[in-house]
Amino acid sequence: MILSDSLVTLSLALAAEAAFGYPSRLYTRIGHPVTWIGHLIKGLDRGLNREGRSFGRRRAAGVLALLLLLAVTGAAAWMLQAALLPLGPIGLAILALLSGTLIAQRSLHEHVAAVSAGLRESGLDGGRRAVAMIVGRNPQSLDEAGVARAAIESLAENFSDGIVAPAFWLGLGGLPGAALYKATNTADSMIGHRTPRHEAFGWAAARFDDLVNLPASRLTALLVIAAAALHPGASARKAWQAVRRDAAHHRSPNAGWPEAAMAGALGLRLAGPRVYGDVRVEDRWMGDGRAEARAEDVDRALALYRTACALLFGLAVVMALAARFIAR
Known part of the structure; x- marks a missing residue:
């Protein structure tokens, strides 16, 4: 697949996924590509992650599991793409629809909007129920501001992991690139x-994920900053300042970039100390604004997100047109 085709596929995939998402009826009948990948990971975990082995052998088994996962996923995606591309425009359209299943613009928006709706309609309990669907921390430890911050943090981080990163690798490597990501x-x-079970076995997956998310996290921050420049009441300047000052201090090498950009743009403080299960994590704050976030701030974050998604789509279209022009 040449670069111009992958960029056209990306543009079509972003548009189709934003418009239709992944139909719940289809999910009920056949699942989702991520659930299929998840079944493979569970099988590798059961088969290769033996608790009686040494730390070093379990780490080596984790490397092997990751290689097998990538080999199977990459081969399946490559064969599917190779079968569709010769079909011309129809094949390209089908490829775009399949690629769109690996991007989560619409579902992310729906899940985060549900937190805002929960806070408005059912108060703290409603917000906690909704936010428990998208974050791993203990929702009972969150007050209303904590629920709102958690939703905004999840929106920022998953914009990078769930949209920009698969879009980046789709544009660069077609369906195999997005599937491997x-x-x-x-x-x-x-x-x-x-955890005791996965500290060794999951080492390779965690480190490789950090690597492949690096370019997308930086691009996500730039998209949020650009979106802030287009929104009254948001600040592109403060978003840029927060990224430069705070992003590198996040415990994740990548999550700090979109979270700091979102915090600065909205005049908030995000991240900071949090509770996962019964464990308190003393993380650094992203941004230097107010920590008392509200449902209205979740709505403001969603508005920035929609604009940033539109900018990502526009960037994909411009790059596709440029690649077509250069290829002539």
Whole structure:
């Protein structure tokens, strides 16, 4: 697949996913590509992650599991793309629809908007129920401001992981690029944790996920800053300042970039000390604004997100047209 085709596929995939998302009826019947990848990861975890082995052998097994996961996922995506591209425009359209399943613009918006709606309609309990669907921290430890901040943080981080990153690798490497990224990111979310079972086995998945998310996290911050420049009441200047000052101090090498940009743009403080289960994490604050976030701030963050998604689509279209022009 030449670069111009992958960029056209990206443009069509972004538009189709934003318009239609992934139909719930289809999910009920056949699942989703991420759930299929998840089943493969579970099988590798059961088969290769033996608790009686040494730390070093379990880490080596985790490297092997990641390589097998990427080989299977990449081969399936490459064969599917190779079968569709010779079909011309129809094949390209089908490829774009399939690629769109690896991008989550619409579902992310719906999940975060549900937190705002929960806070407005059912108060703190409603907000906690909604935010529990998108964050790993203990919702009972959150007050109303904590719920709102958690929703905005999840929006910022998942904009990078769930939209910009798969879009970046789709534009660069077609369906195989996006599928390989999604397999890596899913592996990190399932086994890339510092728990007794996965600290060694999930090491490779966690480190590789950090690497492949690096370019997208920086691009996401730039998209949020650009979106802030277009929104009255948001500040592109403060978003840029927050990224430069705070992003590198986040415990994640990538999450700090979109979170700092969002915090600065909205005049908030995000991240900071949080509770996961019964464990308190003393993280640095992103941004130097107010910590007392409200449902209205979630709505403001969603408005920035929609604009940033539109900018991402525009960037994809411009790059596709430029690649077509150069290829002539």
